[in-house]
Amino acid sequence: xxEFKLPSLGADMDEGKLLEWKVSPGNTVKKGQVxxxxxxxxxxxDVEIWCEGTVFELLVAPGDTIPVGTVMAxxxxxxxxxxxxxxxxxxxxxxxxPAHPLRSPLPPAGEGVIAGRRRISPAARKHAEELGVDIETxxxxxxxxxxxxxxxxxxxxxxxxxxxxxxxxxxxxxMRRAIAAAMSRSKREIPHYYLSEPVPIRxxxxxxxxVNEGRPITSRLLMAVVQLKAVALALKKFPEMNGFFxxxxxxxxxxxxxxxxxxxxxxGLIAPAIHDVGDKTPEQLMLDxxxxxxxxRAGSLRSSEMSDPTITVTNLGxxxxxxxxxxxxxxxxxxxGFGRIVEQPWVENGALTIMPVVTASLAADxxxxxxxRGALFLAELRDLLQQPENL
Amino acid sequence: xxxxxxxxxxxxxxxALAADPRVFLMGEDVGRYGGTYACSKGxxxxxxxxxxxxxxxxxxxFVGAGIGAALGGMxxxxxxxxxxxxxxxxxxxxxxxxxxxxxxxxxxxxxxxxRMATGAGRQLAAQHSxxxxxxxxxxxxxxxxxxxxxxxxxxxxxxxxxxPDPVVIFEHAQLYNMEGALPDDWRCDITTAAQxxxxxxxxxxxxGGSLPKTLAAAEQLAAEGIAAEVIDLRVLRPLDxxxxxxxxxxxxxxxxxxxxxxxxxxxxxxxxxxxxxCFFDLDAPVARVCSEEVPIPYAKHMEEAALPQAPKIxxxxxxxxxx
Numbered sequence: 001x002x003e004f005k006l007p008s009l010g011a012d013m014d015e016g017k018l019l020e021w022k023v024s025p026g027n028t029v030k031k032g033q034v035x036x037x038x039x040x041x042x043x044x045x046d047v048e049i050w051c052e053g054t055v056f057e058l059l060v061a062p063g064d065t066i067p068v069g070t071v072m073a074x075x076x077x078x079x080x081x082x083x084x085x086x087x088x089x090x091x092x093x094x095x096x097x098p099a100h101p102l103r104s105p106l107p108p109a110g111e112g113v114i115a116g117r118r119r120i121s122p123a124a125r126k127h128a129e130e131l132g133v134d135i136e137t138x139x140x141x142x143x144x145x146x147x148x149x150x151x152x153x154x155x156x157x158x159x160x161x162x163x164x165x166x167x168x169x170x171x172x173x174x175m176r177r178a179i180a181a182a183m184s185r186s187k188r189e190i191p192h193y194y195l196s197e198p199v200p201i202r203x204x205x206x207x208x209x210x211v212n213e214g215r216p217i218t219s220r221l222l223m224a225v226v227q228l229k230a231v232a233l234a235l236k237k238f239p240e241m242n243g244f245f246x247x248x249x250x251x252x253x254x255x256x257x258x259x260x261x262x263x264x265x266x267x268g269l270i271a272p273a274i275h276d277v278g279d280k281t282p283e284q285l286m287l288d289x290x291x292x293x294x295x296x297r298a299g300s301l302r303s304s305e306m307s308d309p310t311i312t313v314t315n316l317g318x319x320x321x322x323x324x325x326x327x328x329x330x331x332x333x334x335x336x337g338f339g340r341i342v343e344q345p346w347v348e349n350g351a352l353t354i355m356p357v358v359t360a361s362l363a364a365d366x367x368x369x370x371x372x373r374g375a376l377f378l379a380e381l382r383d384l385l386q387q388p389e390n391l
Numbered sequence: 392x393x394x395x396x397x398x399x400x401x402x403x404x405x406x407a408l409a410a411d412p413r414v415f416l417m418g419e420d421v422g423r424y425g426g427t428y429a430c431s432k433g434x435x436x437x438x439x440x441x442x443x444x445x446x447x448x449x450x451x452x453f454v455g456a457g458i459g460a461a462l463g464g465m466x467x468x469x470x471x472x473x474x475x476x477x478x479x480x481x482x483x484x485x486x487x488x489x490x491x492x493x494x495x496x497x498x499x500x501x502x503x504x505x506r507m508a509t510g511a512g513r514q515l516a517a518q519h520s521x522x523x524x525x526x527x528x529x530x531x532x533x534x535x536x537x538x539x540x541x542x543x544x545x546x547x548x549x550x551x552x553x554x555p556d557p558v559v560i561f562e563h564a565q566l567y568n569m570e571g572a573l574p575d576d577w578r579c580d581i582t583t584a585a586q587x588x589x590x591x592x593x594x595x596x597x598x599g600g601s602l603p604k605t606l607a608a609a610e611q612l613a614a615e616g617i618a619a620e621v622i623d624l625r626v627l628r629p630l631d632x633x634x635x636x637x638x639x640x641x642x643x644x645x646x647x648x649x650x651x652x653x654x655x656x657x658x659x660x661x662x663x664x665x666x667x668x669c670f671f672d673l674d675a676p677v678a679r680v681c682s683e684e685v686p687i688p689y690a691k692h693m694e695e696a697a698l699p700q701a702p703k704i705x706x707x708x709x710x711x712x713x714x
Contacts (some may be wrong), residue, residue, distance in 0.1 A: 123643045123674040142675065143713035149643055149674045 002053050002075040006038065008068045009047075009306035011330045012182035013040045017065040017137070018072070022046075027055045029075065034302065036072065041171075041178040042270050043296070047303040053077050061145065063118060065137045119146035128152045133159070175268035186330050190245075191366040194325045197378040198357045199385050200348075201341055205356055207388035211282075223341070224260075224315055225285045227360075229391040230384040231313055231336050232256040232278035238377040240369040241334040241362075242310045250333065250368045255279070259309025259329065260289065262296045270296050271312050271329060272305035282391060317341060323359035333365035336381070397567040399544035400430045400506075404468060407552055408438050411466060414552060415442040417453055418470030418506075427472050428508060428567050454480035454505065458488045458557075461503040466552050471507040474523045474561065481526075488557040489532030500555040504548065510563040510600045510650055511698055517686035520694075522650040524561050524599065525657040528628040533557040535628040536581055539602035541571040543625060546579035554581070561627075563600030563650075581626055584634035590620035593708055594638040596661055597648035598624035601699050605648045608704035619708065627657060635661065636668045643674035646707045648699050653681040678707045 006016055016038040023035045034046040035055075053075035060072045120135055124147045128135040131152070138155045140147035186192075204226050212220040235242040235256045243252040256278045259271035274280075274288045295301055311332055316324040317340035324337035339359040346355030360381055364374045384391065394402075407414045416431055416438075422445040425432035435443045446453035450471055457469035471477045477484070484505070491499045511520035527535045534554060538544045544562070551558040558581070587602065588609050597605040602623050609619040622638050624630065639645055645665055649658035658679040665677055683697040 121643075121674040122671045126671045141713075143710065146675070146713070148713075 001056070001080065002051050002077060003071045004035070004049055004051075004073040004075060006066055006068050006070050006072055007047065007303055007307060009038075009040055009045055009303050010042070010182070011185065012042070012178040013068060015065055015067045016040050016045075018060050018062050019044055020062055021058055023055050023058075023073075025055050025057055029053060029055060032304075038303075040306075041174040042268070043301055043306075044299045045301050045303050045306055049075075051075065053080075061118070063136055064139055066139060119144060121146060121148050123149050124152045128155075131156055172267050175264075179268060182329060183327050186327050190328050190330060190333075192328060192363050193366050193371050193374065194361065194363050195371060195374045195378055196323055196325070196359050196361040197382055199360050199382045200346060201356045201358045201385065204385050204388040205341070219283075219286070221282050221286050222289075223358075224338075225282050225289060226385065226388055226391060227315065227338050228258055228260070228274065228277055228285055228289070228313055229280075229282055230381055231311070232258060233384050233391065234377055234380040235311065236278060237380055238369075238373060240373060241364060241377055243333060243368075244310070244331040245333050245365055245368055246331050253310035255310070257308045257310045259312035259332070260292060261312060261314035261326075262293055264297060270301070271309060271314075272296055272301050273309040275304075275308065311336065313338070317358060323361055325361050326363045328363055328365060333368045335363045337361040337363070392573045393570060394541060394573055395567065396538075396541055396544045396562075396569045396571075397428060397430055399541045399573060400548075400562060400567075401432065403545050403548035404431065405434070405437075407466075407468070407548060408434070408442060411552070413464065413466040414468065415444065415460075415465065416468045416470065417444040417446055417457055419446055419448060419453075419472050421445060421470050426470070428562070428564070430567075431470075450476050450479035451483060455483040455487070457503050457505070458483055458491075458501055461488075461501045461557075462491070462499055466502055466504075468504045468506060468548075468552070471505060473519050473564070474507050474509040475518055475521055477505075477507050478523070484527075484533070484557070484559075485530055489530050492556060493532060501557050502552070502555050503557045504551045505557065505559045507559070507561060508564045509561045510565060511682075511687040511694060512565040512600070514689060514691055514694060515564075516689040520687035522599075522682065524627055525651050525655070525660070527559050527561075528630075528657055528660070530628070533559055533628065534581065534626070535559045535561070537561045537563075537599040537625060537627050539563070539566065539599050539623050539625070540587075541569070541573050542577040543579060545573055546577045547581055547625075549578070550581045561599060565600050566603075569603065582629075582631065584625055584631040585623045586620065586634070586638065587623045588619065588621040590618035591642060592618045592620075593644040593646065593711060594620045594622055594635075594642045595646050595648060595704065595708070596622045596624065596635060596638075598627060598657075599650065601648045601650050604699060604701050605704055608701040608708070611701060611705050612708055617708065617712065624657075624661070630660065630664065632664050632668060635664065639665055639669040640672050643672055644711050645677045646704065646711060647677065647679040648704055649679065649681050650699055651681060652684050653679065654684065656681055675711045675713075678711050680704050680707050 019039050020037040029049050030052055031050055032048050035049045036047045038045050038047050056074045056076045058073045060066055125135055127149055133155055138147050138151050141151055142148035239252045242256055255276045257273040257275045258277045259273050261269055261271045263269045312329050312335045314326050315338045317338050321339055323339040326335035326337045328335045341356045341358050343354050343356050346353050362374050362378050420427050421431045422435040422443045454469055457467040460467045488501045491501050510522050536547050538547045595605045605621055609621050612619045620638050647658040647661045649656050651657055658681055662677045680699045680703050688694050
């Protein structure tokens with residue numbers, strides 16, 4: 001029996017609300033298949049599964065808010081037969097226990113409860129109203145998953161324990177809180193150091209102009225793609241900038257999955273990954289970036305895009321600032337920033353010239369790397385951007 | 392003072408007969424035999440045949456005679472052997488006794504007390520074992536009592552006789568041999584329900600012969616860490632909804648235990664009132680334990696299986712609590 005648990009889709013996520021199941025009991029699933037849509041405080045995310053099997057039982061009902069790690073469904077491996085009775089009360093101690101006591105067991109299929117209204121006792125509903133708790137966020141543990149008074153009280157206790165309130169479904173406030181939590185953690189835990197380097201960008205600009213010549217607007221490459229690819233290539237020589245710091249140790253990542261900071265129209269930002277940036281052509285990266293931005297703003301990101309970034313790149317140049325010194329998104333260990341392209345006096349080969357320059361910056365985790373390596377990384381990035389045709 | 396339920400009934404009648412010359416006892420076998428359940432043993436000798444009257448096997452006749460006596464200023468206690476047989480007298484009770492005050496514009500009172508045994512558990516089969524309390528609790532114009540304790544057996548007759556309207560008292564046949572201490576303050580009202588055990592987790596609402604079973608269930612539940620409150624309705628008409636609601640507001644959950652059949656039962660009425668008055672206090676669906684919907688069987692094991700029992704009550708509570 002395989003247990004499918006709610007994955008953490010980022011350092012700022014400790015619970016999620018199931019919006020929709022994309023599979024039903026009896027369906028076979030493949031690795032990477034989207035099985036559910038889960039609402040985090042940032043976005044509705046298509047959650048993928050990373051094992052193969054046949055869905056046996058769905059344990060969480062749409063509308064339920066559950067902590068990260070909760071078993072959401074069980075699956076049978078190929079050839080496995082369902083020996084165990086359906087999850088339910090009275091089977092205490094048998095098999096792997098639930099990951100969290102706040103499971104909401106569903107009645108056996110066929111009783112049609114899932115399709116109907118959620119079971120919420122009148123007293124629980126009234127109590128939640130009085131205390132300003134959103135009853136839809138309360139997990140039911142009563143008979144057949146009913147939300148009872150005790151569940152409401154538990155939810156209130158949880159609210160008091162955590163310095164956040166789940167009472168209002170105000171999306172932008174929730175995102176603000178999520179960002180606040182992740183960034184506070186970053187500044188609390190990560191000893192940042194900052195470096196910056198002015199990077200002449202004339203060659204890249206000229207190369208882009210040449211490449212884009214004759215192309216329709218929709219397939220033209222942007223400077224952002226050039227920068228992403230350069231960062232990915234630089235990371236190959238500086239693996240200490242690419243990976244995660246977890247449980248007191250650095251875990252380098254094999255590939256560069258670069259989180260791209262995307263500001264959202266309703267406010268806030270999100271930094272989902274473009275996978276394997278180092279192995280992709282600029283054309284492919286352009287397609288990926290366009291698609292990612294579109295889906296991030298539409299709220300249809302995949303769970304792997306949320307949880308996989310190994311480093312983040314932010315480009316505030318578009319907003320007109322000369323340079324950006326970012327806050328690392330834990331558990332990542334570095335963030336690369338690009339400012340706007342500024343034409344400035346520049347000495348080249350002993351002569352004064354006007355040069356388009358972009359300020360590249362690095363915020364890095366001093367637990368993992370030192371300024372010396374950070375400086376070499378930025379120098380490598382600068383040099384790579386001088387040979388755009390090799391990207 | 393320790394005594395049986397039977398003795399408490401006997402003492403209550405003895406007191407009434409001794410205190411008020413208008414009081415007399417009438418019914419099948421109440422005189423020479425001393426009462427089917429021996430509640431009037433020795434009365435014939437003590438009070439004489441004028442006041443302790445054996446009647447023919449004719450419920451319609453002697454209940455009607457009792458109503459006439461009450462209209463004429465007497466305070467009759469009419470004993471009907473079981474509620475099953477009282478159906479023969481329903482016309483007198485429902486069409487006459489219950490209606491006369493209203494039909495006469497308040498000119499006539501019928502201060503009649505009707506006592507009858509009810510309930511199963513003694514292998515007397517379907518014609519002697521049914522619980523039809525709710526048939527009477529349905530009727531405006533009469534009061535219906537169900538003493539379930541020694542104190543109520545002793546205390547309820549006095550206020551019933553003092554009441555200007557017909558009062559029906561149901562004595563569950565299985566309670567007569569119940570023994571217990573009669574408290575000093577046994578005098579009681581005939582208007583309120585009583586809390587027999589305090590608890591916070593669930594309200595068990597019952598009456599009559601089911602009270603001891605419900606208390607036994609509450610004791611078992613306590614061993615499981617569940618604090619069940621037990622409410623004894625005592626008065627089946629008019630129902631004391633306030634006491635029920637007060638308990639529900641504390642526990643938010645209820646199981647109603649009623650030896651009547653589920654369909655159209657008193658339990659159904661109690662549940663309806665809970666939903667009417669306490670809907671927003673409910674934390675779980677209200678459940679009930681009633682008799683199986685069959686005429687009460689004769690065979691002992693089948694009779695036991697047909698009736699509410701402590702394990703069934705415990706199971707219902709567990710279901711409501713989701714355990």
